[in-house]
Amino acid sequence: GDSVTQMEGPVTLSEEAFLTINCTYTATGYPSLFWYVQYPGEGLQLLLKATKADDKGSNKGFEATYRKETTSFHLEKGSVQVSDSAVYFCALGTSGGSYIPTFGRGTSLIVHP
């Protein structure tokens, strides 16, 4: 079945540091890839997505590139802020008769001033 593997957290950084959160996937079909973010006390919300190989999703300074050859969708940001502290979920969606969106277990990011 489909699966998503994220790097273990928490990731702890100082403000303005560079961020990478690794995500790799296995899928039986041709997936779309997503990053969702969950701020404390709130629901998950879409951060960015990419629907085909080599696409780059971007939002709020975050970027991720769909790499089919390495089955990866790593999240990056050049300079993190304290307000980026949250849990980040990598997810995939595939077409097909039985659609089950698949999420990773989440990576907690803590940014210190």
Added chain:
Amino acid sequence: EAGVVQSPRYKIIEKKQPVAFWCNPISGHNTLYWYRQNLGQGPELLIRYENEEAVDDSQLPKDRFSAERLKGVDSTLKIQPAELGDSAVYLCASSPRPQGRQETQYFGPGTRLLVL
């Protein structure tokens, strides 16, 4: 535009008791999802509705879980009887169109259930 609304936000019950969660999706969203999120894990799909039809419930434990979306708008998820292992956050999400690989889901804040 109002987001996905869920209630209650928190629920504490004793094992073997029934419990119900309610979800009102974003207006006009035809697709509705219920997920369970265990501590330290990502959401796991329980059931997906297209309008009032349950189109994917293969991961719903049907011996104790049930769900309905009678008029294709709001939805209720029920557990009867609850077990200790049901303690989790129950998330509702919606999307505007029939589910396809590109669709973005909009999540509610979740209901945190603790079974004692």
